[in-house]
Amino acid sequence: xxxxxxxxxxxxxxxxxxxxxxxxxxxxxxxxxxxxxxxxxxxxxxxxxxxxxxxxxxxxxxxxxxxxxxxxxxxxxxxxxxxxxxxxxxxxxxxxxxxxxxxxxxxxxxxxxxxxxxxxxxxxxxxxxxxxxxxxxxxxxxxxxxxxxxxxxxxxxxxxxxxxxxxxxxxxxxxxxxxxxxxxxxxxxxxxxxxxxxxxxxxxxxxxxxxxxxxxxxxxxxxxxxxxxxxxxxxxxxxxxxxxxxxxxxxxxxxxxxxxxxxxxxxxxxxxxxxxxxxxxxxxxxxxxxxx
Amino acid sequence: xxxxxxxxxxxxxxxxxxxxxxxxxxxxxxxxxxxxxxxxxxxxxxxxxxxxxxxxxxxxxxxxxxxxxxxxxxxxxxxxxxxxxxxxxxxxxxxxxxxxxxxxxxxxxxxxxxxxxxxxxxxxxxxxxxxxxxxxxxxxxxxxxxxxxxxxxxxxxxxxxxxxxxxxxxxxxxxxxxxxxxxxxxxxxxxxxxxxxxxxxxxxxxxxxxxxxxxxxxxxxxxxxxxxxxxxxxxxxxxxxxxxxxxxxxxxxxxxxxxxxxxxxxxxxxxxxxxxxxxxxxxxxxxxxxxxxxxxxxxxxxxxxxxxxxxxxxxxxxxxxxxxxxxxxxxxxxxxxxxxxxxxxxxxxxxxxxxxxxxxxxxxxxxxxxxxxxxxxxxxxxxxxxxxxxxxxxxxxxxxxxxxxxxxxxxxxxxxxxxxxxxxxxxxxxxxxxxxxxxxxxxxxxxxxxxxxxxxxx
Numbered sequence: 001x002x003x004x005x006x007x008x009x010x011x012x013x014x015x016x017x018x019x020x021x022x023x024x025x026x027x028x029x030x031x032x033x034x035x036x037x038x039x040x041x042x043x044x045x046x047x048x049x050x051x052x053x054x055x056x057x058x059x060x061x062x063x064x065x066x067x068x069x070x071x072x073x074x075x076x077x078x079x080x081x082x083x084x085x086x087x088x089x090x091x092x093x094x095x096x097x098x099x100x101x102x103x104x105x106x107x108x109x110x111x112x113x114x115x116x117x118x119x120x121x122x123x124x125x126x127x128x129x130x131x132x133x134x135x136x137x138x139x140x141x142x143x144x145x146x147x148x149x150x151x152x153x154x155x156x157x158x159x160x161x162x163x164x165x166x167x168x169x170x171x172x173x174x175x176x177x178x179x180x181x182x183x184x185x186x187x188x189x190x191x192x193x194x195x196x197x198x199x200x201x202x203x204x205x206x207x208x209x210x211x212x213x214x215x216x217x218x219x220x221x222x223x224x225x226x227x228x229x230x231x232x233x234x235x236x237x238x239x240x241x242x243x244x245x246x247x248x249x250x251x252x253x254x255x256x257x258x259x260x261x262x263x264x265x266x267x268x269x270x271x272x273x274x275x276x277x278x279x280x281x282x283x284x285x286x287x288x289x290x291x292x
Numbered sequence: 293x294x295x296x297x298x299x300x301x302x303x304x305x306x307x308x309x310x311x312x313x314x315x316x317x318x319x320x321x322x323x324x325x326x327x328x329x330x331x332x333x334x335x336x337x338x339x340x341x342x343x344x345x346x347x348x349x350x351x352x353x354x355x356x357x358x359x360x361x362x363x364x365x366x367x368x369x370x371x372x373x374x375x376x377x378x379x380x381x382x383x384x385x386x387x388x389x390x391x392x393x394x395x396x397x398x399x400x401x402x403x404x405x406x407x408x409x410x411x412x413x414x415x416x417x418x419x420x421x422x423x424x425x426x427x428x429x430x431x432x433x434x435x436x437x438x439x440x441x442x443x444x445x446x447x448x449x450x451x452x453x454x455x456x457x458x459x460x461x462x463x464x465x466x467x468x469x470x471x472x473x474x475x476x477x478x479x480x481x482x483x484x485x486x487x488x489x490x491x492x493x494x495x496x497x498x499x500x501x502x503x504x505x506x507x508x509x510x511x512x513x514x515x516x517x518x519x520x521x522x523x524x525x526x527x528x529x530x531x532x533x534x535x536x537x538x539x540x541x542x543x544x545x546x547x548x549x550x551x552x553x554x555x556x557x558x559x560x561x562x563x564x565x566x567x568x569x570x571x572x573x574x575x576x577x578x579x580x581x582x583x584x585x586x587x588x589x590x591x592x593x594x595x596x597x598x599x600x601x602x603x604x605x606x607x608x609x610x611x612x613x614x615x616x617x618x619x620x621x622x623x624x625x626x627x628x629x630x631x632x633x634x635x636x637x638x639x640x641x642x643x644x645x646x647x648x649x650x651x652x653x654x655x656x657x658x659x660x661x662x663x664x665x666x667x668x669x670x671x672x673x674x675x676x677x678x679x680x681x682x683x684x685x686x687x688x689x690x691x692x693x694x695x696x697x698x699x700x701x702x703x704x705x706x707x708x709x710x711x712x713x714x715x716x717x718x719x720x721x722x723x724x725x726x727x728x729x730x731x732x733x734x735x736x737x738x739x740x741x742x743x744x745x746x747x748x749x750x
Binding site: 043066129130153155157158240244 | 426433453457461537543545546598600601602603604608611612615616617736739740743744747748
């Protein structure tokens with residue numbers, strides 16, 4: 001490419017690059033500086049250097065680490081469930097040779113087009129004690145199996161049950177779409193050869209599909225984990241008073257309680273964890289491309 | 293002609309018009325008798341209200357702690373001081389107004405209607421923004437910080453905390469607007485009604501109350517009688533022990549009915565209202581004296597509905613109540629009203645009352661930001677929404693009490709007897725009765741502590 005053409009390309013992409021840099025970097029820098037108390041963008045920030053926010057965050061007697069752990073735990077469980085559902089459905093359709101026609105495709109992909117907030121409210125209505133699922137759960141849990149005197153709360157519960165259920169429903173199509181697409185690209189002769197040699201389905205999945213789907217699966221896991229880890233609407237609507245999801249914790253600290261230093265510090269930790277996951281995700285994608 | 297000669301001729305003209313003393317028609321009445329008769333007649337007419345009526349009313353407080361309109365005409369104001377007529381003229385000249393408020397759909401409906409009616413009545417183009425109190429407060433504070441002289445909000449609806457933030461952030465137009473508004477006199481002269489304080493934040497007259505939400509004890513009257521319910525605000529624990537799993541209150545950070553009720557518990561359990569009322573926030577008091585409150589709430593938790601879980605908002609509690617999951621909870625009159633009006637709550641089960649000595653509830657209202665570009669229009673708007681006609685809409689649309697009690701008096705019996713209004717004689721109960729206010733700073737402190745002390749398992 002001639003230097004002139006290169007310069008032209010640079011000039012063409014420069015506005016977008018600058019725009020993105022400003023839009024991404026400025027809030028990040030402000031959040032970073034504010035977490036050290038170096039700005040006065042919000043009321044209550046000291047305007048001078050302090051590590052108080054970080055001291056408070058990493059103090060085990062304070063609630064921040066508990067919120068981080070809860071967020072991590074619930075996100076991990078949801079990721080495992082949603083990815084397993086997506087993988088299971090994709091493999092089931094693959095082995096049963098079910099074609100993904102328009103109707104089925106629509107049904108599976110509905111969650112992709114649902115706003116998180118709306119879905120959270122839908123699940124709230126379904127899961128609260130007089131919602132359909134709530135009633136069914138009570139019948140099974142209390143009346144049929146007599147496991148307890150009363151059914152545990154499914155919404156606003158301390159275990160994050162509602163968040164896990166709603167998050168799994170929202171995210172399983174992502175895993176399904178990725179894995180289903182990869183399965184279509186697999187060489188069928190490998191599976192046929194295994195069958196000819198007497199391998200059962202379970203073994204075929206373990207020895208052929210999972211190794212070949214590895215990077216796709218990893219990217220689905222990381223994508224789901226990241227999306228849920230940073231989610232706000234679902235834990236805000238369905239979460240309990242405590243433990244709180246980290247995003248809700250930031251919101252409550254900053255907006256409801258006016259503790260902006262804690263809000264910004266938690267945000268920075270949050271961003272760092274999310275960026276680390278994003279780094280692994282992009283690395284996994286790069287490796288997948290390399291192996292392809 | 294000089295002034296001196298002009299004066300002399302005027303006196304001469306006046307002298308010529310007076311009849312001579314010896315020409316007076318005496319007709320058998322002496323001077324002393326005339327003075328006595330005239331004096332008696334004058335006093336009688338005054339007592340009957342024919343003479344000096346305006347002045348007497350203007351000077352007198354009415355027994356309901358309101359005042360008559362000021363009869364002093366415009367000439368009472370020097371040129372440098374704006375009369376209300378002048379404010380109205382300037383408002384018309386400004387010609388537009390930006391109003392910002394927040395709340396549920398019913399509040400949106402209320403303010404939408406009221407703004408439209410104001411625009412129609414005044415000809416002032418009124419733009420209503422329904423949003424988030426925090427965003428609106430931040431907008432004003434940021435504009436003030438950026439020294440933006442012409443802001444974007446003319447009248448902003450606030451609860452105690454953002455009002456405090458705006459006051460302390462220099463965002464409030466520090467003019468005693470409540471005393472300027474002619475309709476401000478219709479609000480009873482009680483300190484807690486926004487005159488001195490809003491959630492114990494000093495107002496200096498810069499705040500115009502608009503709606504009186506009332507936190508109440510809500511119970512299922514099909515299952516319980518009124519006398520079965522706790523008569524005192526602190527009686528919940530005993531009741532909950534006897535009726536395990538039947539009571540709940542909302543997460544204090546997610547709904548006002550929860551934190552308003554807990555604020556009342558603070559008053560009752562940790563030293564009384566007088567200990568906090570009209571006094572500044574002292575963190576040491578909260579740290580040192582609040583253990584009885586935390587003990588009470590911790591013990592209560594064991595007997596609550598699904599112990600350890602708290603409904604996430606006023607509506608969530610109302611929904612549990614409507615579904616029959618709980619039979620007793622504190623909640624706002626307006627929230628329960630929306631359930632009845634919307635058909636999601638059976639009015640036959642709704643019992644509602646205010647326990648002794650009360651659940652001191654807020655009177656949210658408006659202030660004018662310091663950089664409001666249309667301050668005269670904002671004043672005229674605030675006067676309009678404090679009129680009896682506009683205030684009458686508050687119970688009908690929102691389901692809460694108006695701050696102008698006359699607007700409650702004029703409601704139909706049907707409206708007054710709705711099950712979501714806990715008190716029928718508002719004047720005797722509120723304006724002339726025992727009144728209190730939440731302490732915004734202590735309440736806020738309690739909200740930050742509640743998660744650690746109650747919701748978070750140690």
